[in-house]
Amino acid sequence: MGSGDKKVIKRRQITLDGAYAFTDYRAQGQTIEYLWVDIGTPLRGSLTPFNAYVTLSRARGRANVRLVRDFKDSLFTKIPCELLEKEDERLIGMSKKNKREWTKQKQTR
Incomplete structure (x- = not known):
């Protein structure tokens, strides 16, 4: 160049x-x-x-x-987390139990 x-x-x-x-x-x-x-x-x-x-x-x-x-x-x-799924199942079970108890108490009044 x-x-x-x-x-x-x-x-x-x-x-x-x-x-x-x-x-x-x-x-x-x-x-x-x-x-x-x-x-x-x-x-x-x-x-x-x-x-x-x-x-x-x-x-x-x-x-x-x-x-x-x-x-x-x-x-x-x-499923995001197995622990959350188990907790959901536990809460559903508690909800059903509470509903049964509530129904029993309403019937005894």
């Missing part, structure tokens, strides 16, 4: 939007205008339907939510 040769420089400009990330716990109680959500399977730990619900319910509407990647359908179709 001689001293009179011209060099061509190409550049590509991309637009940047200000954004920040936070966890579902941090998002609780907030309303967020536009939401980009990652509810895919995490590399470590697990994601529960509760996490996904809190995250997805923060946007102003579903038209303002974008999913970053696919997620497993089982996230919303499996």
